[in-house]
Amino acid sequence: xxxxxxxxxxxxxxxxxxxxxxxxxxxxxxxxxxxxxxxxxxxxxxxxxxxxxxxxxxxxxxxxxxxxxxxxxxxxxxxxxxxxxxxxxxxxxxxxxxxxxxxxxxxxxxxxxxxxxxxxxxxxxxxxxxxxxxxxxxxxxxxxxxxxxxxxxxxxxxxxxxxxxxxxxxxxxxx
Amino acid sequence: xxxxxxxxxxxxxxxxxxxxxxxxxxxxxxxxxxxxxxxxxxxxxxxxxxxxxxxxxxxxxxxxxxxxxxxxxxxxxxxxxxxxxxxxxxxxxxxxxxxxxxxxxxxxxxxxxxxxxxxxxxxxxxxxxxxxxxxxxxxxxxxxxxxxxxxxxxxxxxxxxxxxxxxxxxxxxxx
Numbered sequence: 191x192x193x194x195x196x197x198x199x200x201x202x203x204x205x206x207x208x209x210x211x212x213x214x215x216x217x218x219x220x221x222x223x224x225x226x227x228x229x230x231x232x233x234x235x236x237x238x239x240x241x242x243x244x245x246x247x248x249x250x251x252x253x254x255x256x257x258x259x260x261x262x263x264x265x266x267x268x269x270x271x272x273x274x275x276x277x278x279x280x281x282x283x284x285x286x287x288x289x290x291x292x293x294x295x296x297x298x299x300x301x302x303x304x305x306x307x308x309x310x311x312x313x314x315x316x317x318x319x320x321x322x323x324x325x326x327x328x329x330x331x332x333x334x335x336x337x338x339x340x341x342x343x344x345x346x347x348x349x350x351x352x353x354x355x356x357x358x359x360x361x362x363x364x365x
Numbered sequence: 366x367x368x369x370x371x372x373x374x375x376x377x378x379x380x381x382x383x384x385x386x387x388x389x390x391x392x393x394x395x396x397x398x399x400x401x402x403x404x405x406x407x408x409x410x411x412x413x414x415x416x417x418x419x420x421x422x423x424x425x426x427x428x429x430x431x432x433x434x435x436x437x438x439x440x441x442x443x444x445x446x447x448x449x450x451x452x453x454x455x456x457x458x459x460x461x462x463x464x465x466x467x468x469x470x471x472x473x474x475x476x477x478x479x480x481x482x483x484x485x486x487x488x489x490x491x492x493x494x495x496x497x498x499x500x501x502x503x504x505x506x507x508x509x510x511x512x513x514x515x516x517x518x519x520x521x522x523x524x525x526x527x528x529x530x531x532x533x534x535x536x537x538x539x540x
Contacts, residue, residue, distance in 0.1 A: 221441035250425030266396035
């Protein structure tokens, strides 16, 4: 089962990024080629029947499986980046973090009006970043076809935050 | 020819990131699935006969084609990130930028001694980042099997800077 395979690969790193936090490190997954291919196939399988026009990946770990999945499904891949990195007609959203705030951008014209866009990142935590990414798509008259993550940290209740934007929330491994 | 196809997709954005700079925006390439697949195949073709043990991708645009190519070739994918983002035994290198300095990190144990590692990023500019990335691999007793880029800005002479680390420098489109 893919969840067991992913969890076996994940490395627990204590006290990162802060003392007392047990960080779930996904980088060993990337060293297991066969698992990477299985993850891409599983993503494709779970998305079957979801009408999609594009996949948007959130910088920077959402770029990893994002482009591979877009290529697998024959869909355009759109970048959601931190402020100041996208050159062409950037559209900006401000959002709250636990401490302070942050900003994300997409390029104007990336989302065609009416497009069904899937939002992808590696981890669903509090949902703040995924929610901001979705609002960037909505601001360009796109629709949210769903959210797709490799891993979900359920105790941070991000699912509750984003389900008002789409009910279609997929994650392959949960803690 | 792949170079013509890539150059047709690239969008020129004037005055980014600074006034007077004509930025070569690669994001339209990512919206053309067929081109993304062709790029991956071309990378694979150019690397034929290069004995490789792993591909290291530089954050964040080196993550895009990096993982796709690693999966295509059946190789482990290693992350080279900005300081403070990798949780496990990070190894740090400081390097000079045009103005000021920056830092990159890899995780300890990612490179096995003697491994032949390919360094990948989207653009070769001054070569400062690629050179620092290679030195992280060397510091773990890895070997540099080559450098692979989507695009090269020849007038910034990055090739001269990195050829002392490997003669095998591949880019699909040059300006």
